[in-house]
Amino acid sequence: MSEIVNILLAVLYLLVFPGFLFLFFYGLFCEYFDRKLYARMQNRVGPPLFQPFADFVKLLAKEDIIPEKADKGMFSIVPLFAFAGVLTAILYIPIWRTDAVLSFEGDLVVVLFLLTIPSFALFFAGWHSTNLFSQIGAVRTVTQLFGYEIPFFFACLAPALIMGTWSISGILSQTVIRPEVLILLILAFIIAVISLQAKLERVPFDAPEAETEIAGGSLVEYTGRRLAIFRLMFNIKMVICAALITALFLGGPVLFPAVPGPEFIGYLLGFVVFLLKTLFVVFLLTMMRTVFARVRIDQLLKFCYGWLIPLSIVQFLLLILVRSMGWFA
Amino acid sequence: MVRTIGSMFPEAFRHLWKKRATVLYPFEKLELTYRYRGKLEFFDERCKGCKVCEEDCPSFAMEIKDEGKEQDGKTKFRRIYHTDRCLFCGQCAESCMSESIILTKEFELAESDKEKFTIESTYSTEIIAKEREVKEDG
Amino acid sequence: MPKVTIPVGPQHPALKEPINFMVSVDGETIVDADMNLAYSHRGIEKLAESKTYLQNIYLVERICGICSHTHTTCFVQGVEELMGIEVPERGLYIRTLVAELERIHSHLLWTGVAGHEIGFDTLFMYTWRDRELALDLLEMITGNRVNYGINTIGGVRRNIKAGMKDQILKHIGKLEERVQYYTDMATTESTVLLRAEGVGHLPENEARKFCAVGPTARASNIPTDVRKEDPYAAYEELDFELITSDSCDILGRLIVRMQEMVESCKMARQLIENLPSGPIRAPMSREVPAGEVVSRYEAPRGECLYYVKSNGTFYPERLKVRASTYANWPAVVYSLKGYYIADIPLIIAAIDPCMSCTSRVAILDTKDGNERKVLDMDYLRTYGIKWYKEHGRGVRRR
Numbered sequence: 125m126s127e128i129v130n131i132l133l134a135v136l137y138l139l140v141f142p143g144f145l146f147l148f149f150y151g152l153f154c155e156y157f158d159r160k161l162y163a164r165m166q167n168r169v170g171p172p173l174f175q176p177f178a179d180f181v182k183l184l185a186k187e188d189i190i191p192e193k194a195d196k197g198m199f200s201i202v203p204l205f206a207f208a209g210v211l212t213a214i215l216y217i218p219i220w221r222t223d224a225v226l227s228f229e230g231d232l233v234v235v236l237f238l239l240t241i242p243s244f245a246l247f248f249a250g251w252h253s254t255n256l257f258s259q260i261g262a263v264r265t266v267t268q269l270f271g272y273e274i275p276f277f278f279a280c281l282a283p284a285l286i287m288g289t290w291s292i293s294g295i296l297s298q299t300v301i302r303p304e305v306l307i308l309l310i311l312a313f314i315i316a317v318i319s320l321q322a323k324l325e326r327v328p329f330d331a332p333e334a335e336t337e338i339a340g341g342s343l344v345e346y347t348g349r350r351l352a353i354f355r356l357m358f359n360i361k362m363v364i365c366a367a368l369i370t371a372l373f374l375g376g377p378v379l380f381p382a383v384p385g386p387e388f389i390g391y392l393l394g395f396v397v398f399l400l401k402t403l404f405v406v407f408l409l410t411m412m413r414t415v416f417a418r419v420r421i422d423q424l425l426k427f428c429y430g431w432l433i434p435l436s437i438v439q440f441l442l443l444i445l446v447r448s449m450g451w452f453a
Numbered sequence: 454m455v456r457t458i459g460s461m462f463p464e465a466f467r468h469l470w471k472k473r474a475t476v477l478y479p480f481e482k483l484e485l486t487y488r489y490r491g492k493l494e495f496f497d498e499r500c501k502g503c504k505v506c507e508e509d510c511p512s513f514a515m516e517i518k519d520e521g522k523e524q525d526g527k528t529k530f531r532r533i534y535h536t537d538r539c540l541f542c543g544q545c546a547e548s549c550m551s552e553s554i555i556l557t558k559e560f561e562l563a564e565s566d567k568e569k570f571t572i573e574s575t576y577s578t579e580i581i582a583k584e585r586e587v588k589e590d591g
Numbered sequence: 592m593p594k595v596t597i598p599v600g601p602q603h604p605a606l607k608e609p610i611n612f613m614v615s616v617d618g619e620t621i622v623d624a625d626m627n628l629a630y631s632h633r634g635i636e637k638l639a640e641s642k643t644y645l646q647n648i649y650l651v652e653r654i655c656g657i658c659s660h661t662h663t664t665c666f667v668q669g670v671e672e673l674m675g676i677e678v679p680e681r682g683l684y685i686r687t688l689v690a691e692l693e694r695i696h697s698h699l700l701w702t703g704v705a706g707h708e709i710g711f712d713t714l715f716m717y718t719w720r721d722r723e724l725a726l727d728l729l730e731m732i733t734g735n736r737v738n739y740g741i742n743t744i745g746g747v748r749r750n751i752k753a754g755m756k757d758q759i760l761k762h763i764g765k766l767e768e769r770v771q772y773y774t775d776m777a778t779t780e781s782t783v784l785l786r787a788e789g790v791g792h793l794p795e796n797e798a799r800k801f802c803a804v805g806p807t808a809r810a811s812n813i814p815t816d817v818r819k820e821d822p823y824a825a826y827e828e829l830d831f832e833l834i835t836s837d838s839c840d841i842l843g844r845l846i847v848r849m850q851e852m853v854e855s856c857k858m859a860r861q862l863i864e865n866l867p868s869g870p871i872r873a874p875m876s877r878e879v880p881a882g883e884v885v886s887r888y889e890a891p892r893g894e895c896l897y898y899v900k901s902n903g904t905f906y907p908e909r910l911k912v913r914a915s916t917y918a919n920w921p922a923v924v925y926s927l928k929g930y931y932i933a934d935i936p937l938i939i940a941a942i943d944p945c946m947s948c949t950s951r952v953a954i955l956d957t958k959d960g961n962e963r964k965v966l967d968m969d970y971l972r973t974y975g976i977k978w979y980k981e982h983g984r985g986v987r988r989r
């Protein structure tokens with residue numbers, strides 16, 4: 125009996141909450157939120173609430189074209205592959221309380237790994253489209269990956285270092301015990317948000333898909349439902365990355381100070397706090413997109429190696445110093 | 454050289470609480486100036502049949518056809534005006550000495566039926582010799 | 592990646608106009624570039640020969656939507672010279688005012704497009720919003736936002752009424768403020784500087800060699816401006832500076848355009864304040880005495896040149912248009928080399944290209960042995976029907 129319940133629960137987690145269904149709607153909402161803010165900051169109207177959903181449905185109905193010279197298998201499987209990758213990651217991220225659905229020592233690394241899958245998927249998608257622009261985009265995707273991934277890893281591992289655990293849920297429970305440590309992580313938070321922008325390939329780091337340069341990069345040949353899946357994947361990736369950053373640097377669904385009361389109210393409150401915090405991260409990302417111009421791919425690499433990586437090393441040294449001196453313990 | 458980063462931030466942030474600049478066109482409309490050159494309106498009773506408007510029209514949008522004499526000695530004219538060809542330059546209104554062409558503010562002229570682009574009218578008037586004058590818009 | 596040739600245009604999101612660049616790249620670096628023009632030959636020069644001078648004003652006005660006043664002024668100036676008409680002072684002042692407002696709106700438009708090319712859409716939205724200020728003024732003065740239709744042979748068609756002056760001065764004040772803001776913002780913002788500084792370098796001697804015109808030349812430190820060299824309309828009485836920059840790159844072109852807008856605002860103020868009274872147009876006849884004339888005009892993009900030949904009838908015998916963008920293309924091809932793929936849109940956009948400025952001829956090479964024929968509309972229609980009968984309606988699926 126309890127086994128069946130467990131299985132049902134797992135299916136529920138994966139497909140409904142916090143899995144596919146929740147991410148689907150929240151991802152679309154985040155796209156709306158991003159676009160609306162972007163528009164408002166540009167003194168425009170912006171899309172109505174259901175625009176992203178309408179776009180998604182419209183794309184599903186569109187004709188599906190595979191280029192004659194493309195590798196058909198790769199071309200069709202890659203979007204699903206990327207999609208599955210990001211979906212899995214949510215299970216390890218705490219959403220309504222301090223522990224996630226699944227967790228084990230080292231799940232932080234798994235999540236970071238799962239979040240790189242979309243970039244590789246983009247590379248394969250672009251490369252196997254055999255279009256010149258998409259191939260240039262694919263090469264840029266990978267080039268960019270080497271730029272942002274190192275500072276992003278460093279920044280995300282910083283909380284693990286100071287909290288002494290490699291599990292996201294563990295980090296979060298430690299945060300509840302000693303929230304003052306988060307002050308030490310401000311630098312890591314900034315680095316994480318900046319490299320996240322590069323990871324999500326948004327202005328100013330959108331060279332791999334730069335519309336005015338290479339006509340959309342890797343996805344230039346994608347149409348119809350495959351493009352819809354890719355776009356949904358990007359939205360969900362944004363949500364998950366924002367959730368990860370929330371969990372690592374902003375205390376996830378925890379509200380300081382904790383409110384006494386029955387458990388489920390705590391969960392509900394935690395969920396609302398989680399939503400607000402992720403929206404705050406999305407707001408930061410939108411802000412960056414609004415006020416900057418696109419940098420070239422070489423400038424991005426220079427920026428990553430010249431600024432972000434040294435800064436994240438500085439952050440690491442600081443944390444090691446703090447730990448060895450036993451402060452904030 | 455001075456370098457700043459994100460210098461557009463204050464401006465962009467400020468506009469989060471400002472009214473949009475966009476005009477939601479079919480629901481809101483901007484006010485046009487009185488000098489706007491839109492669809493033409495004709496006062497055929499003033500026309501003298503000099504055909505200058507036809508002659509000066511750069512896009513063959515105006516046709517004045519001579520339809521022969523009437524009993525009372527006046528000449529019958531048919532005016533054919535093609536809104537689809539007209540480029541709303543207003544040269545005809547300017548050249549017309551009898552002020553029988555007026556520019557209105559009407560600009561929503563899309564139609565799905567091609568016939569509707571042709572506006573015809575017939576009238577009779579006394580022909581007088583061509584003469585021109587220079588007008589100024591006041 | 593090996594050396595490849597990528598096509599930029601005639602359908603490319605960066606250049607929404609019919610032009611094609613074949614750019615050979617080695618990795619991300621451009622090693623060679625070639626250009627194909629004349630995708631849209633509109634036959635305007637030939638058409639002009641079958642229209643009267645008065646009708647031609649409206650024809651040349653439609654050569655370009657952004658600098659429509661450029662083309663009409665350049666044309667009527669030539670015709671007025673042929674006819675020996677003295678245009679009244681007030682007419683010249685109004686003409687100049689419209690020209691300067693047009694320059695402001697064109698440069699603001701360019702700033703937005705350049706911002707869009709480097710992914711800075713916020714700049715794009717804001718400049719285009721503020722460009723409305725200039726367009727509102729143009730609408731108030733002339734009646735329309737784009738094809739003003741204000742010029743006529745012998746003067747201008749619409750007068751400036753006393754009540755308009757305050758409105759114009761108010762808008763000019765706002766424009767000055769906004770232009771100043773964009774200048775400060777765009778020339779200090781690091782991400783813009785990263786993309787603009789040192790990119791698309793066009794040294795002075797090369798710019799001279801390629802006969803670059805307008806802001807492109809002025810940004811390469813060549814002090815050329817028809818308004819100064821050969822003053823037309825009311826420019827002789829105006830006090831303004833010729834802006835140049837010695838940085839020879841895209842940043843220089845940005846700065847030159849920005850400061851030119853400031854100068855234009857200044858000029859517009861002077862024009863309004865010293866507007867002479869009197870008639871706005873001189874009487875004219877429709878017949879133009881035989882002769883030929885070359886008329887020059889400083890368009891927002893550079894020098895515009897008209898050649899009009901009259902044979903003493905109502906119709907011109909020949910009308911030749913050399914619009915400004917055409918003169919700047921060779922400079923673009925030169926300045927592309929050695930930069931990155933990412934710089935292509937910006938370098939091309941930096942001359943403020945206008946494809947309708949370029950295509951005046953279509954050359955058919957009949958010597959290569961291939962047969963050529965003209966396909967008329969009826970032929971194309973029957974061909975289309977036949978094709979769809981054979982191939983079916985839908986796009987081929989696989």
Ligand code: SF4
Pocket residue numbers: 509510511512513514515538539540541542543544545546
């Ligand atoms: S407005 Fe211009 S185009 Fe239209 S009918 Fe009159 S002259 Fe012809």
Ligand code: SF4
Pocket residue numbers: 499500501502503504505506507517548549550551552553554
């Ligand atoms: S120019 Fe005026 S008077 Fe002459 S035909 Fe036309 S409408 Fe009639």
